[in-house]
Amino acid sequence: MKVGFVGLGNVGSKLAGSLLRNGHDLTVFDLDTGKVAEFVALGAREARDAAALMRDADVVITCLPSPAICAATVTEMLPEVTPGKTWMEMSTTDDGVMKSLAAQVQAAGGAVVECPVSGGCHRAATGNIAIFAGCDRDTFERVLPLLTTLGRRVLHTGEIGTASVLKVMTNYLATANLLSVCEAMVTMKAAGMDLATTYEAIKISSGTSFVHETEGQVILNGSRDISFTMDLVKKDIGLFQKIAETHDIPLEISPLLGAIFDDGIAKYGARELSPNIIKRLEHATGLSITAPGFPAQMTDDEPEEPGYEVVPPGRIPPVAAE
Template identity: 25%
Template sequence: SIALIAAMKVGFVGLGAMGAPMAANLLHAGHELSVFDVNAEAMKNLVAKGARAATSPADCAKGVQVVVTMVPDDVVLREVTCNEADGLLVELKGVHLSCSTVHPDTSRELAKLHAAQGSQYVGAPIFARADGVGRRLASFVVGGDDDAIAAAMPVLLALSSERVHNFGRDPGAGNVVKLCGNLMIGSAIESCAEALSLAEKSGLDRKAVMTMLSSSIFDCLIYRGYGDRVAARAHTPSDPLVGPGFALELGLKDIGLALDVAKQTRTPMPMAAALHQRFVAASARGYGQMDWSAIALSVSQDAGIDVSANASHSTAIASRGLNANAKRKRKGQNAQAASSDIVNAATRSAASSSFNNNADISALNTNINPTTSPNFTAKSTNPTDPTNPTNSAAVALSPAAAKAAEKRRERARLKRQRARDLKREAKIAAGTYRPRNTAGGRPRADGSTDGNSDAHVEAAEMAVAEMEAAAEAAAFAEGAQAEAEAADMMMAEAEGDVAAAELLSPAVAD
């Protein structure tokens, strides 16, 4: 019984669909709890139940024996843990219990960083849907030092009905198991979708077929739950068959991580590669915020089945939920976070323009940069016009936010410079490269110039780079991060295919 577990001082970072019920279970078990989430609204319910609202991850970790993190991906976990100003490592002296689905190497790296700081790290991914977490139906797969796991065990038992599986001292072991499990779940969803598409195109009732299968030879949790969703084409979070759901974009991330581990271990996974492409296609069709069972819609579409009514209804509801989520996160924060779409639109407009003098560039910088512009706010009557006179709210960044923004600017600058170098190298290789005329601007094909001096063009490009970096900081790198992860996943898959080819046909690969 959780009532018999000794009370501990616990911190909890990440109060989303999974984290909130987990934190509530810790309070119910009698633990003294501090909580933190970037969405202040998410903390209110737990504070009302007796939790302390922390001001940062570092504050949440101060003086606790165990701090639990439940965040969406590797990037956020690293930021929450390692931020020099307010990350967990600044204050934590106990155990970091990481329940996120991340790359095994991320857990191994963080474990070393914790050891260097005098704290400990346990990788403890969780198997459960959000609707089962509150009922303590979760299963944890853990890896880490024995004493660290023992210290965290009272917290784990408060979160689960003794479903804790220890996979040894490797802090990334649990992450490997979690990726294996999610790969198998994704494969089950795909197989259900293909089978039911075959049944439907053969004139059968897809729901009746799934009911028969899941009540006989496939009578298990995964096939009953996901089979029913696929059969009914119910993929919208909050739908009675779906519950809070698990975002398809997160499923895409997890399959990509599995492929990357496969590449590292030289493990051919052709089914995983095909499944990854299914998730990419579903995401491209706009299903990213729906439950990950929505890959079944893509299966039906590939079979020529009209699912437009289901798809449009589901994506609209999912989009409304996402927008509401974003509004809750933005509430109480400065206008910089709320203005990312406006900044991006203005940046795109600036990138397509020509600048004839440095004064124009300076003026554009002033009007578009949310840290300097007097004409900038989250609510504009014209979202593509950052100089709208109705926009009068100024933006002030905290020192920590300013430091983080500066780091993002530098990363963006280096990324853009590398992109320019690669573009130039490609043009040289193709024989289409034309060097700039520093005296009279860029040469045209007829030998004339475009009228812009090289200095002006360079200044314009620098201005655009700065604005793009500011936009990235304002949006907390969400858009760029998603695109980068998708690119990384596609690269991992390609490299995984090469590794598979080398193993299966060495002579051909050579």
């Protein structure tokens, strides 16, 4: 199977690296020619543009920073879509945009899988990241070997659109966790608590979370580097708020998260690393929320393992049609 990959950013480069590391026939395209050159040096081929990638590959994966960029890329590839081609979208995107683009690809005879990832760049790098997959069951069965190379835990979420909705929801929860961790750390510092001890107290208690155990460490290191920026957070929580508004849900926390990140972007810039949202409280209090002994970047210390399908409780996965 010939695989094409568009988008060698913070997450995309890690996902493409898993394909290359596991021996897949890989061709890449990105506007950053330096990133393309790095992959070519490792054995990948270079595509002239996204359309050429679709023409020459069996499967094309996109991992791009916004719904608008995704739409523009798919529009460029669409004339090269023929029966037998598959488009796999791994970005965090709008479910309405995803459904519209999927319909166009399917009308041209192609298959579509929306498969956003969750778990951080450090897990994308090792192939241990989680993947949500929205598509029909037959298509899911066909691309599952590819998905289990890209990630460890793969959840079939249902039809096109469902994976995007669930991914946006998880990013909303992660943002709420991040802001509560920031408030907890600053408050404990003001109360005279040792921050390394505070970190462990949260980690071993009911107050822990994935965000605390990952982003909490780089916050305390001072690097705040999780390869994710404030504008991307704002995009994701904005997509969640849009879903809630579409269904007339009167959310209270979600608008507050959006307002906090609007303020963070105004103060520090859209491309500021997202954990530096804690600067708002550091600057307001004059406190420095750092401690020795924490890493500058997260690394996945779990060995790369074969991926597998996650089946929700009480559900037996359907058998694909013969």
